[in-house]
Amino acid sequence: MDHQKYRNWIEMDMKNELSTEEKEEFLKHLELCENCRMEQEEKNKKNKNVASPVESDRKKIEADEDKQELKIENKSMKNSKKR
Numbered sequence: 001m002d003h004q005k006y007r008n009w010i011e012m013d014m015k016n017e018l019s020t021e022e023k024e025e026f027l028k029h030l031e032l033c034e035n036c037r038m039e040q041e042e043k044n045k046k047n048k049n050v051a052s053p054v055e056s057d058r059k060k061i062e063a064d065e066d067k068q069e070l071k072i073e074n075k076s077m078k079n080s081k082k083r
């Protein structure tokens with residue numbers, strides 16, 4: 001599967017740049033692919049942060065996100081070992 005394409009589509013979806021067919025394909029992929037789904041959640045969170053310009057809060061949230069990304073990486077490493 002072409003995950004890089006869907007990563008790009010996450011941003012396009014936030015800007016409503018996907019066609020109806022693309023959006024359908026995109027949502028189907030997110031159902032199947034936990035990694036891309038998490039990526040979408042992260043991007044949505046960051047998108048919201050941009051809307052609220054409270055600098056100190058943003059730094060805290062970014063630090064939390066770094067921790068979460070580490071967790072996700074560990075998880076996917078374990079999964080790939082199982083397979």
Ligand SMILES: [Zn+2]
Nearest residue numbers: 003006033036
């Ligand atoms: Zn994917």
